[in-house]
Amino acid sequence: MVFFVILKYMNKPIREYLDYLKYQRNYTDATVASNKYDLEKFFRFIDSEDILMDQVDVIAIRNFLTIELNSGISKRSCKRRLSTLKHFYEYMQKRGYVKDNPLIFVNSPKVVKKYPKILYEDQVKKILDDNKKRTDELALRDQTILTILYYTGLRASELVSLNIQDVDLRNRFLKVMGKGRRERHTPFNNECKVLIQEYLETSRKELLAKSIKPTNALILNSHGEPLTTRGLEYILDQIEEKTGDFIGLHPHLLRHSFATHLLEKGADLRVIQELLNHKSLNTTQVYTHVTEEAMKETYEKFHPRSKRK
Numbered sequence: 638m639v640f641f642v643i644l645k646y647m648n649k650p651i652r653e654y655l656d657y658l659k660y661q662r663n664y665t666d667a668t669v670a671s672n673k674y675d676l677e678k679f680f681r682f683i684d685s686e687d688i689l690m691d692q693v694d695v696i697a698i699r700n701f702l703t704i705e706l707n708s709g710i711s712k713r714s715c716k717r718r719l720s721t722l723k724h725f726y727e728y729m730q731k732r733g734y735v736k737d738n739p740l741i742f743v744n745s746p747k748v749v750k751k752y753p754k755i756l757y758e759d760q761v762k763k764i765l766d767d768n769k770k771r772t773d774e775l776a777l778r779d780q781t782i783l784t785i786l787y788y789t790g791l792r793a794s795e796l797v798s799l800n801i802q803d804v805d806l807r808n809r810f811l812k813v814m815g816k817g818r819r820e821r822h823t824p825f826n827n828e829c830k831v832l833i834q835e836y837l838e839t840s841r842k843e844l845l846a847k848s849i850k851p852t853n854a855l856i857l858n859s860h861g862e863p864l865t866t867r868g869l870e871y872i873l874d875q876i877e878e879k880t881g882d883f884i885g886l887h888p889h890l891l892r893h894s895f896a897t898h899l900l901e902k903g904a905d906l907r908v909i910q911e912l913l914n915h916k917s918l919n920t921t922q923v924y925t926h927v928t929e930e931a932m933k934e935t936y937e938k939f940h941p942r943s944k945r946k
Contacts, residue, residue, distance in 0.1 A: 675721040767880040790895035793888035815914035
Protein backbone atom coordinates (compact mmCIF):
# COMPACT_ATOMS: atom_id res chain seq x y z
CA MET A 638 0.00 0.00 0.00
CA VAL A 639 2.84 2.38 0.83
CA PHE A 640 4.26 1.77 -2.66
CA PHE A 641 1.11 3.04 -4.37
CA VAL A 642 0.81 6.03 -2.03
CA ILE A 643 4.36 7.15 -2.81
CA LEU A 644 3.94 6.64 -6.54
CA LYS A 645 0.78 8.72 -6.43
CA TYR A 646 2.66 11.40 -4.51
CA MET A 647 5.55 11.21 -6.98
CA ASN A 648 3.41 11.46 -10.10
CA LYS A 649 3.11 15.23 -9.98
CA PRO A 650 6.81 16.21 -9.58
CA ILE A 651 7.95 13.56 -12.08
CA ARG A 652 5.32 14.65 -14.59
CA GLU A 653 6.27 18.30 -14.09
CA TYR A 654 9.95 17.52 -14.59
CA LEU A 655 9.37 15.45 -17.73
CA ASP A 656 7.14 18.17 -19.18
CA TYR A 657 9.91 20.66 -18.39
CA LEU A 658 12.42 18.55 -20.32
CA LYS A 659 10.11 18.12 -23.29
CA TYR A 660 8.54 21.54 -23.66
CA GLN A 661 11.13 23.92 -22.19
CA ARG A 662 14.41 22.11 -22.80
CA ASN A 663 13.16 20.63 -26.10
CA TYR A 664 14.48 17.16 -25.33
CA THR A 665 13.52 14.38 -27.73
CA ASP A 666 10.89 11.79 -26.80
CA ALA A 667 13.62 9.16 -26.49
CA THR A 668 15.60 11.26 -24.00
CA VAL A 669 12.49 12.05 -21.97
CA ALA A 670 11.61 8.34 -21.89
CA SER A 671 15.15 7.53 -20.72
CA ASN A 672 14.85 10.05 -17.87
CA LYS A 673 11.46 8.65 -16.93
CA TYR A 674 12.86 5.11 -16.78
CA ASP A 675 15.78 6.17 -14.55
CA LEU A 676 13.55 8.12 -12.18
CA GLU A 677 10.96 5.38 -11.83
CA LYS A 678 13.67 2.82 -11.13
CA PHE A 679 15.19 5.00 -8.41
CA PHE A 680 11.85 5.71 -6.75
CA ARG A 681 10.96 2.03 -6.74
CA PHE A 682 14.19 1.53 -4.82
CA ILE A 683 13.58 4.24 -2.20
CA ASP A 684 10.03 2.96 -1.78
CA SER A 685 11.41 -0.47 -0.92
CA GLU A 686 13.61 1.26 1.67
CA ASP A 687 10.71 3.34 3.07
CA ILE A 688 12.50 6.58 2.13
CA LEU A 689 10.56 9.62 0.94
CA MET A 690 11.82 11.91 -1.82
CA ASP A 691 12.93 14.66 0.59
CA GLN A 692 14.66 12.11 2.87
CA VAL A 693 17.11 10.82 0.26
CA ASP A 694 20.74 11.20 1.36
CA VAL A 695 24.20 10.13 0.18
CA ILE A 696 23.92 6.71 1.83
CA ALA A 697 20.64 5.96 0.04
CA ILE A 698 22.10 6.91 -3.32
CA ARG A 699 25.24 4.84 -2.76
CA ASN A 700 23.11 1.85 -1.75
CA PHE A 701 21.10 2.29 -4.93
CA LEU A 702 24.28 2.36 -7.03
CA THR A 703 25.67 -0.73 -5.28
CA ILE A 704 22.53 -2.70 -6.05
CA GLU A 705 22.61 -1.54 -9.66
CA LEU A 706 26.27 -2.50 -10.15
CA ASN A 707 25.81 -5.86 -8.42
CA SER A 708 22.87 -6.65 -10.70
CA GLY A 709 25.09 -6.26 -13.76
CA ILE A 710 24.25 -2.67 -14.73
CA SER A 711 27.28 -1.03 -16.36
CA LYS A 712 29.13 1.91 -14.83
CA ARG A 713 28.17 3.95 -17.87
CA SER A 714 24.46 3.35 -17.20
CA CYS A 715 24.92 4.16 -13.51
CA LYS A 716 26.66 7.38 -14.45
CA ARG A 717 23.72 8.30 -16.66
CA ARG A 718 21.24 7.57 -13.87
CA LEU A 719 23.20 9.73 -11.45
CA SER A 720 23.12 12.55 -13.97
CA THR A 721 19.36 12.13 -14.36
CA LEU A 722 18.85 12.23 -10.58
CA LYS A 723 21.15 15.20 -10.13
CA HIS A 724 19.25 17.34 -12.63
CA PHE A 725 15.92 16.10 -11.30
CA TYR A 726 16.82 17.15 -7.75
CA GLU A 727 18.10 20.49 -8.98
CA TYR A 728 14.68 21.08 -10.52
CA MET A 729 12.89 19.79 -7.39
CA GLN A 730 14.95 22.16 -5.24
CA LYS A 731 14.01 25.14 -7.40
CA ARG A 732 10.35 24.15 -7.25
CA GLY A 733 10.45 23.79 -3.47
CA TYR A 734 9.74 20.05 -3.34
CA VAL A 735 13.01 19.41 -1.50
CA LYS A 736 15.33 21.58 0.58
CA ASP A 737 18.70 20.15 -0.56
CA ASN A 738 20.15 18.29 -3.50
CA PRO A 739 21.81 15.12 -2.10
CA LEU A 740 23.50 14.36 -5.43
CA ILE A 741 25.97 17.23 -4.92
CA PHE A 742 28.08 15.02 -2.65
CA VAL A 743 28.00 11.87 -4.81
CA ASN A 744 30.76 11.11 -7.31
CA SER A 745 29.98 9.19 -10.48
CA PRO A 746 31.66 5.79 -10.94
CA LYS A 747 34.77 6.04 -13.09
CA VAL A 748 34.12 4.83 -16.62
CA VAL A 749 36.88 3.56 -18.89
CA LYS A 750 36.95 5.78 -21.96
CA LYS A 751 35.84 3.84 -25.01
CA TYR A 752 36.44 5.34 -28.41
CA PRO A 753 33.87 4.71 -31.12
CA LYS A 754 34.54 1.94 -33.60
CA ILE A 755 35.00 3.03 -37.21
CA LEU A 756 35.36 1.48 -40.64
CA TYR A 757 38.37 2.08 -42.85
CA GLU A 758 37.66 3.76 -46.18
CA ASP A 759 38.26 0.53 -48.10
CA GLN A 760 35.73 -1.25 -45.86
CA VAL A 761 33.10 1.38 -46.64
CA LYS A 762 33.88 1.10 -50.36
CA LYS A 763 33.59 -2.67 -50.23
CA ILE A 764 30.20 -2.74 -48.51
CA LEU A 765 28.86 -0.13 -50.96
CA ASP A 766 30.28 -2.01 -53.96
CA ASP A 767 29.05 -5.40 -52.75
CA ASN A 768 25.57 -4.13 -51.97
CA LYS A 769 25.39 -2.48 -55.39
CA LYS A 770 25.72 -5.93 -56.99
CA ARG A 771 22.43 -7.09 -55.47
CA THR A 772 19.48 -7.51 -57.83
CA ASP A 773 16.57 -7.96 -55.39
CA GLU A 774 13.77 -5.39 -55.07
CA LEU A 775 15.19 -3.86 -51.87
CA ALA A 776 18.74 -3.41 -53.15
CA LEU A 777 18.33 0.21 -54.32
CA ARG A 778 16.58 1.26 -51.11
CA ASP A 779 19.34 -0.34 -49.04
CA GLN A 780 22.04 1.33 -51.15
CA THR A 781 20.30 4.66 -50.59
CA ILE A 782 20.27 4.06 -46.84
CA LEU A 783 23.98 3.17 -46.74
CA THR A 784 24.93 6.14 -48.90
CA ILE A 785 22.91 8.70 -46.94
CA LEU A 786 24.21 7.43 -43.58
CA TYR A 787 27.86 7.48 -44.67
CA TYR A 788 27.82 10.66 -46.77
CA THR A 789 25.84 12.76 -44.27
CA GLY A 790 26.58 11.23 -40.85
CA LEU A 791 22.90 11.25 -39.83
CA ARG A 792 21.72 9.49 -36.70
CA ALA A 793 19.32 6.59 -37.12
CA SER A 794 16.44 8.64 -35.68
CA GLU A 795 17.22 11.51 -38.05
CA LEU A 796 17.21 9.28 -41.12
CA VAL A 797 13.89 7.57 -40.36
CA SER A 798 12.30 10.97 -39.60
CA LEU A 799 13.11 12.39 -43.04
CA ASN A 800 10.17 13.19 -45.31
CA ILE A 801 10.25 13.72 -49.08
CA GLN A 802 9.85 17.48 -48.64
CA ASP A 803 13.01 17.50 -46.50
CA VAL A 804 15.10 16.56 -49.54
CA ASP A 805 16.39 19.42 -51.71
CA LEU A 806 17.89 17.61 -54.70
CA ARG A 807 18.63 20.79 -56.62
CA ASN A 808 20.82 22.31 -53.91
CA ARG A 809 21.82 18.94 -52.42
CA PHE A 810 20.65 19.54 -48.85
CA LEU A 811 18.64 17.56 -46.31
CA LYS A 812 16.51 19.42 -43.76
CA VAL A 813 17.17 17.45 -40.59
CA MET A 814 15.54 17.69 -37.18
CA GLY A 815 18.22 16.65 -34.71
CA LYS A 816 18.58 16.27 -30.96
CA GLY A 817 17.04 19.04 -28.89
CA ARG A 818 14.72 19.67 -31.85
CA ARG A 819 17.51 21.67 -33.51
CA GLU A 820 16.95 21.96 -37.24
CA ARG A 821 19.90 21.99 -39.63
CA HIS A 822 20.61 21.66 -43.32
CA THR A 823 22.99 18.82 -44.11
CA PRO A 824 24.74 18.73 -47.51
CA PHE A 825 25.25 15.63 -49.63
CA ASN A 826 27.33 14.97 -52.73
CA ASN A 827 26.26 14.35 -56.33
CA GLU A 828 26.59 10.56 -56.00
CA CYS A 829 24.09 10.68 -53.17
CA LYS A 830 21.80 12.97 -55.20
CA VAL A 831 21.69 10.58 -58.18
CA LEU A 832 20.93 7.63 -55.92
CA ILE A 833 18.16 9.38 -53.97
CA GLN A 834 16.57 10.55 -57.23
CA GLU A 835 16.62 7.05 -58.70
CA TYR A 836 15.18 5.61 -55.47
CA LEU A 837 12.34 8.18 -55.44
CA GLU A 838 11.45 7.47 -59.06
CA THR A 839 11.53 3.67 -58.82
CA SER A 840 11.91 1.66 -55.60
CA ARG A 841 10.01 4.01 -53.34
CA LYS A 842 7.01 4.06 -55.67
CA GLU A 843 7.02 0.26 -55.80
CA LEU A 844 7.21 -0.01 -52.01
CA LEU A 845 4.52 2.64 -51.48
CA ALA A 846 2.14 0.67 -53.72
CA LYS A 847 2.18 -2.12 -51.11
CA SER A 848 0.74 0.13 -48.41
CA ILE A 849 -2.91 1.12 -48.07
CA LYS A 850 -1.96 4.27 -46.18
CA PRO A 851 -0.05 7.05 -48.02
CA THR A 852 3.04 8.52 -46.35
CA ASN A 853 5.59 11.24 -47.05
CA ALA A 854 8.38 9.34 -45.28
CA LEU A 855 11.52 9.17 -47.40
CA ILE A 856 12.65 5.69 -46.41
CA LEU A 857 10.05 2.92 -46.41
CA ASN A 858 10.12 -0.62 -45.09
CA SER A 859 9.31 -3.68 -47.19
CA HIS A 860 5.57 -3.12 -46.57
CA GLY A 861 5.66 0.47 -47.85
CA GLU A 862 5.35 1.97 -44.39
CA PRO A 863 7.60 4.53 -42.61
CA LEU A 864 10.78 2.99 -41.26
CA THR A 865 11.58 2.80 -37.54
CA THR A 866 15.03 2.86 -35.93
CA ARG A 867 14.65 -0.81 -35.05
CA GLY A 868 13.64 -1.53 -38.62
CA LEU A 869 16.73 0.31 -39.83
CA GLU A 870 18.97 -1.84 -37.64
CA TYR A 871 17.28 -4.95 -39.05
CA ILE A 872 17.91 -3.74 -42.61
CA LEU A 873 21.60 -3.23 -41.88
CA ASP A 874 21.78 -6.76 -40.43
CA GLN A 875 20.16 -8.06 -43.62
CA ILE A 876 22.65 -6.14 -45.77
CA GLU A 877 25.45 -8.03 -44.03
CA GLU A 878 23.66 -11.32 -44.68
CA LYS A 879 23.08 -10.51 -48.35
CA THR A 880 26.58 -9.18 -49.07
CA GLY A 881 28.60 -11.46 -46.79
CA ASP A 882 30.36 -8.43 -45.29
CA PHE A 883 30.04 -9.00 -41.55
CA ILE A 884 31.48 -5.81 -40.12
CA GLY A 885 29.04 -5.06 -37.31
CA LEU A 886 27.09 -2.67 -39.51
CA HIS A 887 25.15 -0.11 -37.47
CA PRO A 888 23.93 3.47 -38.10
CA HIS A 889 26.41 4.88 -35.60
CA LEU A 890 29.27 2.90 -37.14
CA LEU A 891 28.72 4.77 -40.40
CA ARG A 892 28.25 8.08 -38.53
CA HIS A 893 31.53 7.61 -36.66
CA SER A 894 33.29 6.65 -39.89
CA PHE A 895 31.89 9.74 -41.65
CA ALA A 896 33.27 12.06 -38.96
CA THR A 897 36.65 10.33 -38.67
CA HIS A 898 37.26 10.26 -42.42
CA LEU A 899 36.44 13.96 -42.68
CA LEU A 900 38.92 14.72 -39.91
CA GLU A 901 41.60 12.57 -41.53
CA LYS A 902 41.14 14.52 -44.77
CA GLY A 903 41.74 17.79 -42.94
CA ALA A 904 38.20 19.05 -42.24
CA ASP A 905 37.88 21.63 -39.47
CA LEU A 906 36.62 20.18 -36.19
CA ARG A 907 33.97 22.89 -35.80
CA VAL A 908 32.59 22.12 -39.27
CA ILE A 909 32.32 18.46 -38.27
CA GLN A 910 30.58 19.57 -35.07
CA GLU A 911 27.95 21.39 -37.12
CA LEU A 912 27.50 18.48 -39.52
CA LEU A 913 26.99 16.05 -36.63
CA ASN A 914 24.75 18.50 -34.75
CA HIS A 915 26.85 18.22 -31.58
CA LYS A 916 25.95 20.82 -29.00
CA SER A 917 29.43 20.77 -27.49
CA LEU A 918 32.79 20.68 -29.28
CA ASN A 919 34.01 18.30 -26.57
CA THR A 920 31.70 15.63 -27.96
CA THR A 921 33.21 16.03 -31.43
CA GLN A 922 36.78 15.97 -30.13
CA VAL A 923 36.53 12.22 -29.47
CA TYR A 924 37.21 11.75 -33.18
CA THR A 925 40.65 13.30 -32.82
CA HIS A 926 41.45 10.45 -30.41
CA VAL A 927 39.94 7.91 -32.81
CA THR A 928 42.21 9.23 -35.56
CA GLU A 929 45.25 9.06 -33.29
CA GLU A 930 44.43 5.49 -32.27
CA ALA A 931 44.00 4.48 -35.92
CA MET A 932 47.37 6.03 -36.76
CA LYS A 933 49.10 4.11 -33.96
CA GLU A 934 47.42 0.88 -34.97
CA THR A 935 48.50 1.32 -38.60
CA TYR A 936 52.05 2.15 -37.51
CA GLU A 937 52.33 -0.88 -35.24
CA LYS A 938 50.88 -3.13 -37.91
CA PHE A 939 53.05 -2.07 -40.85
CA HIS A 940 56.30 -0.53 -39.57
CA PRO A 941 59.16 -3.03 -40.15
CA ARG A 942 60.61 -2.45 -36.69
CA SER A 943 57.32 -2.61 -34.81
CA LYS A 944 57.06 -5.29 -32.12
CA ARG A 945 53.46 -6.06 -33.06
CA LYS A 946 53.48 -8.66 -35.83
